[in-house]
Amino acid sequence: MSEDWAAVAGVIAVRLRELGWRQRELAERSQVSQAIIRELQYHTVERRRSARTLEALSIALELHPDHLNAVLNGQTPLSVGAPATEEERMRAQLNVLELRLDEVLSRLADVQGQLRALVRHTADDDRGAMS
DSSP, rough: OOOHHHHHHHHHHHHHHHHHHOOOHHHHTTTTOHHHHHHHTTOOOOOOHHHHHHHHHHHTSSSSSTTHHHTTTTOOOOOOOOOOOHHHHHHHHHHHHHHHHHHHHHHHHHHHHHHHHHHHHHHHHHHHHOO
């Protein structure tokens, strides 16, 4: 069965309207970038997204953790507010934490790269001043 990203886009759009949220609020609540949410909501880029991303969005949208993944795969999702098992809730919370950690590590790598460039630039300036 093929994946139905248009159906995922529809669920996100409808749910944002129901909750009265903008993409930015969903991004903050889910820890998923606003750019990815925009791509999903407007179905502008069709590429594989991790199950963790869909789960984080489902939880933030106050849906069952597997809701968007079920929609993507043409399955009937559990209804809004259907209780998740304790194991599913824990797995979802761990996945959200893992997404946040990935983002922190990515930002740290960016900062390290900027620091290396600054050190090189400063060393070059020092060499130029000594000449």
